Amino acid sequence: MSSPSTNSLKDLFLNGIIKENTIFKLALSLCPSIAVTNNLKNGIFMGLAVLFVQTMVNLTISLMRKIIQPKVRLPIFMLVISGWVTITQMMMAAFVPDVYAKVGLYIALIVAFASILARAEMFASKNSIVPSMVDGLGMGVGFLFALTVISFFRELVGKGTLTVPTGLATQHVFTFINTKPVLIMVLPAGGFLAVGILMAAFNWIDSRYRKSAPSSH
């Protein structure tokens, strides 16, 4: 690895958001994408938690990559991840208790995210600190983006409102539809339908884009 130029860092960042979007493209770490996304605020905070954990894990692993014995690398990765998840969990319980009451279990389960372990294994353990952090940021922002889109769609259709966080403890609820909304979208079943439809939309846009610019490859 030579010293990375700004251009390749930008590519690396965008890679996590578009080409390898954790939820829409790789279909990994799907549980929270449905579990917490019936409310925009919860979706955003869950996304932020993952963004934080992913970046910090990548940073830590990258710092330690020269002293980790290859044979015991997986337990060490798990230890690092669960350490950062515990920190995130405690911080969220302290600063955003109302969100934590709803998404607490899923915050703990960030430990079991295949995508975080995969980035630590495939990227952070082989690259220096700056690219690793950019990679983690890109993956995290991609995840945040996906959760925001899903929860935006579900809350708007299912309840006719949007809960926008304006600070750690404050929020503003916008009401858009006053008639009966499509209640199923905020129910568990609606989560699957919403993700399925959004995934199809993502695929459709992707195929259109490829058709219009075939020479770029």
Add this chain to the structure above:
Amino acid sequence: MESEFTKLFELIVSASLINNFVFTRFLGLCIFFGVSKKMETAVGMSITFTAVMMISAAVSWVVFTMVLVPLEITFLEIIVFIGIIAGLVQASDTIMRKTAPGLYYKLGIYLALISTNCIILAVPLVNAGEKYSFIESLAFGFGSGLGFALALVIMASIRERLELAEVPAPFKGLPMAFVITGLIALAFTGFSGLITL
């Protein structure tokens, strides 16, 4: 004594049907979508899962109540549980490779993925959160495993037929699987209110 049994039965029914891990708690989705393409793998996976889940529920309960609670370090539960599960998966991996190499070859990568699977980690976490007794923890683990097996088998039988169906191009593969899961989940909402614990 009878009420004890009734309670355990209710716990199993609740964990497997009403609060089905896949359809109402949305856990274990990666594995759920990953191995539900063929019935044979789905069945093998459900058995492995239920076994690992029950054993990990038992071991985690012992460690949680005997070590973490007396020492007042319950905030370390995530790290400890993930360690226990990783160890158990490693063990079942070795046992399966020796006793059922055919199944081992087929399930391949997913067995390793069990350790990073939310369902298995969720069982001890919920047990600890709800302060279940030892037997109740086992029942919860068993019920959850049963529910997961049910979900996998339903999904696998639908997806085997879906291979022959004509699906609009953007919906091919996963998006369609999601929509189908949504419909099954809708059916499972019918179980809610069956038992109130």
